[in-house]
Amino acid sequence: MKWINHQVVTGVIMYAATEDLLLTACGMAGAILPDKVEGSPRRGIMSWGWRSRHRGWSHWPLLYVAVIGLLLKWQGVSSLLELPAGGILSETGPMRIGIALCLGALLHIAEDAVCGKVPVLYPNRKWGLRLFKVGSVAEYLFALAVVLLCYLVKIMV
Ligand SMILES: [Zn+2]
Secondary structure (H helix, E strand, O other), rough: OOHHHHHHHHHHHHHHHHHHHHHHHHHHHOHHHHHOOOOOOOHHHHOOOHHOOOOOHOOOOOHHHHHHHHHHHHOOOOHHHHOOOOOOOOOOOOOHHHHHHHHHHHHHHHHHHOOOEEEOOOOOOOOOOOOOOOHHHHHHHHHHHHHHHHHOOOOOO
């Protein structure tokens, strides 16, 4: 999925879920994080071997789940039963910024899984649906459908 669609889809989902502009902005930043850490396919020292690394460890969801776990631990949450009733983003501490970044990265990975393959349980074993080709009209229609779905859910709830 193109970065603009990652940011739009993730931003709409984050805002629909949190109604918080700061968390939405952090989620949108996290929405390009997995691709950004891979480097550019065209320039710089990170371009060498980019194709073989693409959607590798940087797209491994358990990495971001582990970081969320560490952030919650630093926030004082030692078990899932201690999570606040409003969810993991309801705390007011600075850790929620990092958690929102990781949630954006997790949404990025889910969005990539509908247009290609991404790791699931292991970084080197990939799974995906490939509903459309990256950059195609179908990708933009998919992004529009997610935006409309979030809007419908928001006005109905
Ligand atoms: Zn990606």
